[in-house]
Amino acid sequence: MIEEYLMNLPLKFVNNTIEDYAMQVTYNPREGTGTVVYNMSIVRNEDLEYSISVFKDAYRAGICVSGLVRFFKSGEKLSGYCVPDGHTAIITMCSSTLDGILLRKGVPLNPIGGGVVEIERRIPRRFTHIIMYEYTTIDPLQVLISQEITSITDVMRKGSGNILANIRQCHMEAETLIGEVMDDLAGSSFSGILDVGLPNTPALGVKVDPQYMGIVAVGGTNPMAAIKEGGIHVTTQAIKGLMDVKTMTEILDY
């Protein structure tokens, strides 16, 4: 009966999922404590070493939300999921952690969408594609990861190309609070801010509501997309769950 009820529940659109998880984020960027939202990616064990090296390069190139990572071996469980034989789960920070941090600070906020941002000589130029959260039940960056329109490896090597990113809008009344959050993040493990727009002005080409300002963050799935561009099979589930940041370690230590 319960199963049937759940089966017939209307599908959940991503804006709901993001807010549900963002409300549970307790991460304090100054202290480096609390919970963050994570993405989970699965790679074959033989590809793990290569994946780690790509992740490191991506982190050094500044296109990761965070360098924090955690690995789960085959057979290990996390929130009801068991890692399959011969595979490793890579846990990385999801950029909706930012929405959580802003919410906790009391900033009025709406997640807008995820898409592709063109980078030219290390400077973000504009969104070239976007999928609005209110219109999708699957994370945009999870479907865009496999499109030929990303060229994350090019950004890492040459500084120009297309990466994954997402955007939310905040009320301009909270600009001071947003500034404080940005200062807090500057010295933290969260390193994913790409652009903070002016009030009433499109951020990297994406329109915002009147009196709102856009904040663009790099997508948490960028390192995984880069691994995929290298021809490695990787499956990613974005906005998968919550994790204590203390259980995660820096990728550069591997």
Next chain:
Amino acid sequence: MGAKRLSELMAERGFVLSDRAVQYYLRYLDDMGFTEKVGNMGRILTDYGISETESALVGDRIGFIISKLERLAFRSTFSPGTMTGDVAYNLSIVPKDRIDEVREIYDRVIAARCGFFSSYRILDSDPRVPSGHTGIMTICSITMDGIFQRKGIPVRMAFGGRLSLKNNEPERFTDLIGYRGTTIDPLQLFISAGLTSLSDVVTSGSGIALANVREVPASAEEKVKETIDQMQGCGFVFPVMMGTKVFNLAYNPYRLSIVSFSGMNFIAITVEKGIPIKTEIGAGNVPFSKIMSVN
């Protein structure tokens, strides 16, 4: 294309600029490398210019995929009563040496009743098909929108989705993407993200197929049913389901959701099999009789 003609065409589309202004902007586009002059014939878009049209003004491109297809719907003059008139089609291009494989899987999709229409047409000589390749025309489901509109039924394409089937029975949607909230075709996103399993659907009857959700006023139900009956008689395969509460879509008492399998299922299965395929969705309109029978 010359500046004067361009200025007229733009005015037709609601962008009013003088010839002079158009000329000024064209020179600017030349400088940027987006256009180039061809003698005194006017200008053409460069490859760089074409790629720019696919990247610029992201906000204006949200929902554009469907507005573009609606043009083809409007031009679909097909009348299911007389089985005459034009339908909208998709054009796929595959390597010539793999056409037998492609035909076999297309036929399997049709046999499993997962296509939108029960036939397709092979094109050998068409200027759009490069040498060493074969073109395949399939009916684009936007034809349905055209037919409804001609009967006075307002119709709105809402979602592209992944529909899960178990033992040949459609069960529920696993994902939806709304056409009005994206710059990339939802079904193409699912295909290239590897989120379909048409091969399983055609072999075991269980798997993930692609489907569209359209919405019409609930009060149009009778008229819709009548039209669908006629269309089924012509070889169209739909709906999968119809109603104000279908599968796990949100309930709306005023809107009838029409769920139909997409013609993109042909493309999805070809991609799953690792056969290179390039598809132009909504490539044009063609008389119905040209697609009617498998040739």
